[in-house]
Amino acid sequence: MPPNLIEIVCMAGNMRQSSCLRTAYESCNNVRLGYSNYQSRILPQDLINELPEACIAEIFRHVENPEDRQSCASVCWRWANILVSQRPNFWGPFSVHQAVHPCLHLSNADDIKLAAAVVDMCARDVVTDLDLHCAPCGAVVDGVPRLTDSAIRFVTSACRNLKSVCLVDCVSLTDKAARIIASNCPALENLVMLQSSISDDGLSQVAKQCRNLKFLHIEGCLSITEASLRALVQYAKRLESLTLGSCPQIGQDAILSLLMNQPYLGKLELKGMMTGESHINFARQSSALHQLCLFRQLSSLILVKCPGLRNLGMLNFARIHFRLLRHLVIDDCRGVTELGLKWLLGNAMNPTKLKTIKLVRFLFFTYKAAIEVMSLISSTIESMIMDSCDFGMMMPHYLDEAVACECPKLKVISMEHCERTMELFLLWVNMACRGLKKLRLVGFPARGQASHMEHILSGILHSNGITKVELQSYHLTDRHVCIVAQSCQGALQELILGECPNIRGNFVVHLRESCRNLIKLTLNHIQISDVQIRILMLVGFHQLEEFNLMECPLITDRILAILHASTLPNLKRINLSDCPNVTQEAVDIYQRRWEIEY
Amino acid sequence: MAAAADSSGDGGTSSGEKTIVLVSSDNSARFEVREAAALLSQTVRRMIDEAGADASGDGITLPDVDAKTLAKVLEYCNKHAPASSSSSAAEAAPPAEGEEDLERFDREFVRVDMGTLYSLVTAASYLKIEGLLNLTCQTIADMIKGKTPEQIRKTLGITSEFTPEEEDEVRRENAWAF
DSSP: OOOOHHHHHHHHHHHHHHHHTTTHHHOOOOOOOOOOOOOGGGOOOOGGGGGOOOHHHHHHHHOOOHHHHHHHHHTTTHHHHHHHHOOOOOOOOHHHHHHHHHEEEEOOOOOHHHHHHHOOOSSSOOOOEEEOOSSSSSSSEEEESOOHHHHHHHHHHHHOOOEEEEEEEEETOOOOHHHHHHHHHHHHHEEEEOOOOOOOHHHHHHHHOOOOOTTEEEESSOOHHHHHHHHHHHHOOTTTTTEEEEEEOOOHHHHHHHHOTTTOOOOEESSSSSOOOOOOOHHHHHGGGGGEEEOOOEEEEEEETTTOOOTHHHHHHHHHHEETTOEEESSTTTOOOOOHHHHHOSSSBBBBBOOEEEEEEOOEHHHHHHHHHHHHHHHOOOOOESSSSSEEOOSSOOOTTTOOOTTTTOOOEESOOHHHHHHHHHHHHHHHHHHOOOOEEOOOOOTTOOOOOHHHHHHHHHHHTTTTEEOTTTTTTTHHHHHHHHHGGGOOOEEEEEOOOOOOOOTHHHHHHHHHHOOOOESSSOOOOOOHHHHHTTTOOSSSOOOTTTTTTTTHHHHHHHHHOOTTTTEEEEOOOTOOOOOOHHHHHTTSSSSOOO | OOOOOSSSSTOOOTTOEEEEEEEEETTTOOEEHHHHHHTHHHHHHHHHHHGGGGGGGGGGEEETOOOOHHHHHHHHHEEEEEOOOOOOTTTOBBOOOOOOHHHHHHHHOOOHHHHHHHHHHHHHHHHTOOOHHHHHHHHHHHHHOOOOOOHHHHTTOOOOOHHHHHHHHHHHTTTGGG
């Protein structure tokens, strides 16, 4: 409508109304009514935010739709704060989710989403977990950071009872965010910051103000130095678990100091630390000489890819004992040798009661040392995982029988790419273990190298009631699988064969006859054909629940018909991914009967 | 600017109703209105109760409402005021006009520019006129409904998040950290 027309209408309206107001328009010469096309007009200034908060709140009370409220929350922080202080009397989608899980989890988080989510929640005091993942590449778009410190301030002010905060890839946050978390989350117990900028200042504040901090996980923070660790020692008295990853400024000294001065730390994990050379400052550690042995409560020690970590003999020097060590992982730490390992495990008189051990790329200089390590842990160990471990040059040809001892609790063994050590190690297992339940062998020695492997394998399988076997190797043949089947008999519940190109499927008769209680069968990347599967399923398997045949080139659509015709009453899941000769149509036909992954 | 023609406090109307004089904040305008209309405002009602009968001689000054807004507010009040004169029955008695008529009036009433609309919200909030407050807030809420945040910002002319004053406030809050 053209403005003039509206003006005339308004004036006419005024004159009609002025009879009620009597003296109004006569006395107020300056009264003028404006134009009435406000819907399309854009104001140059930000007038609405000059209203008092109570008025803005009153306007929001008339906005009832949860989506509209979320949109309002995303307009500016002032509006978000006002909305948060109003309690909505309806349930938005986040509230329903939140009633079941008191956590706020956002991937691709940014300011707008976060504001909308917080405003939508009904009972913010119930929320205890905050989990924000940003898209690693999308953190800053067009020069504008998408998740800012203000958002952290907003969410931590609204949710006062946060116990766990996890920020992943939030590169647009600054150290201010850490300080905000420190002051707004007094009940914080768990803090995880991966690739998010935090510095000593922020972390010290967290240590000072979050007195209940129990779990701390920091990775990818280039500016954390020893000062943070000192702050943790001084203030974070309840810290139970510390994980540090890729913090290049923290050296061995700092870690040693931490271990010496933090008596109640239960778990320490170091990933990708100390990648350069590091030297122990002997002068500083000399104070340790005054103390007797320090007993520390560490129960989990995990060292992953710390090449600069020199021999754990430093612990010897500081006389620190981990009497309660239960879980040990040494993964690709070239500097740690068997001496350090032996120190960690105590001595023959008083060994540590280790439960699980995982060694990756560990080098035993002598076989004797390896056996000594085994004997130190044999009475309590439950799980052993070894990957690419090797002996040094001294390859023994026989086993000293006096050294072998009972290993009653060992249940799980996994050996990956340990071809040179496998035979001797399994020989020891054959003599020492009777309770083994799960065996995983990836990478088998060739026939010529290890002549007794089959014998050893069948011995182990026979004398333990093994329930799960996983085998993967170029050198494995049908004969090995037959041995497995015949030695395990009815105890075997799960069989996994993967990447064994020399297995042709001739084991099926033995498997069918011997292992009647199979629950899960996985035959990945094996040259097995439909016919052989039919032979396998001839009398069916009453317990079989899951059947995986991934990447098998000889399997065709007939497999589904074969399975359909067999006696498999409990079969629930089938996986035929990457089988080139299986078609989608065939899979679709049988989708109603089983859950087929393709 | 002349004072109102019959601005002596107890001047009667042709229908013999009691009137009240309301003065705007800058003292630039005095409005004489029916008591029933003026009492739609809880604030005015309280002021009268506290001040007693003789305060109406000088007129009641409303420090937070300017002339232009007061004129508009009183326009609303006069329309929505009940027909009967006694103040105690003012709430119970139905308004002088019919429902549909009032709705039409309301719709026309809020077709003003944003500045006036915001002034009306503030005035209604201060004067505690429930009907006017609901009407104006609902109008603004209707402008917000169904829009994305970007559209809301554009329509209402909101710029960005942190104003310089808020930045300062944040810095002051964290002063111990620096």
